[in-house]
Amino acid sequence: MAISVFDLFSIGIGPSSSHTVGPMRAARMFARRLRNEELLDSVVSVRAELYGSLGATGHGHGTPKAVLLGLEGASPRTVDVEGADDRVEQIKSSGRLSLLGTHEISFSFADDLVLHRRKALPYHANGMTVFAYDASGALVLEKTYYSVGGGFVVDEDAVGEDRIKLDDTVLKYPFRTGDELLRLTKETGLSISALMLENERAWRTEEEIREGLLAIWRVMQACVSRGMSREGIL
Structure with a gap:
């Protein structure tokens, strides 16, 4: 998956x-x-x-x-x-x-x-x-x-495992465990982030990936800012 x-x-x-x-x-x-x-x-x-x-x-x-x-x-x-x-x-x-x-x-x-x-x-x-x-x-x-x-x-x-369709996209560097991920980084010489970027290319261009991640980061920053600037019950 x-x-x-x-x-x-x-x-x-x-x-x-x-x-x-x-x-x-x-x-x-x-x-x-x-x-x-x-x-x-x-x-x-x-x-x-x-x-x-x-x-x-x-x-x-x-x-x-x-x-x-x-x-x-x-x-x-x-x-x-x-x-x-x-x-x-x-x-x-x-x-x-x-x-x-x-x-x-x-x-x-x-x-x-x-x-x-x-x-x-x-x-x-x-x-x-x-x-x-x-x-x-x-x-x-x-x-x-x-x-x-x-x-x-x-x-x-x-409902049920037989009815939920899992994403079967073929990734460049598939892995199932942390050990497998670390093994791939050693074999390829890629960092974890670089390896994950290669896998993300299965769905989007690099430009779309970077723009999407920056959008998420901006939302995270806005959430922190909103939380730090408000008063009331947490």
Whole structure:
């Protein structure tokens, strides 16, 4: 299995890739599916239920906020982190949520976002199910998603090792362990960073790689700066 550095160092809203980035992506996937299947206009209400670790520790990890913003079409990479909390408060106080930012529905934070603290779904500790209903109360769409780590999300149709397609990209210098990596550096004379750069070329040009890494570094610096310049509860 090949893993890119951009899979390991992905930009996303904090504080947790499993509890925040993944659920936001899942909620956005659900809303986009409603639109793609031409169901969006018929929806008058949505309910999200969080299970396992998402339900037990969701509030502390920002999961409810992530789900609401994801339903509104926000992406973990580009979401407005400065205005995110204010937007969630607006949803709570108004009782209105805008699916994908275009289709407004009623939404009760107390009733339509359920955190199951002692229930879990079968395939992974980080599970969530989202439901959409029409004006008659009939179910329009129901989907279950699993946030499997690192911000990666699979739905109920892709669970199990036999259904998740691994990246089989052929790398110039494949390795599976730290010992194999060190052996390759000795054999090639390359540093670890230079060897990894050669492997990254399997997906992108060197210019794209360097630009992407600098973008991640800038985001890291901005996060540190934001954290050092604010007051409040950590």
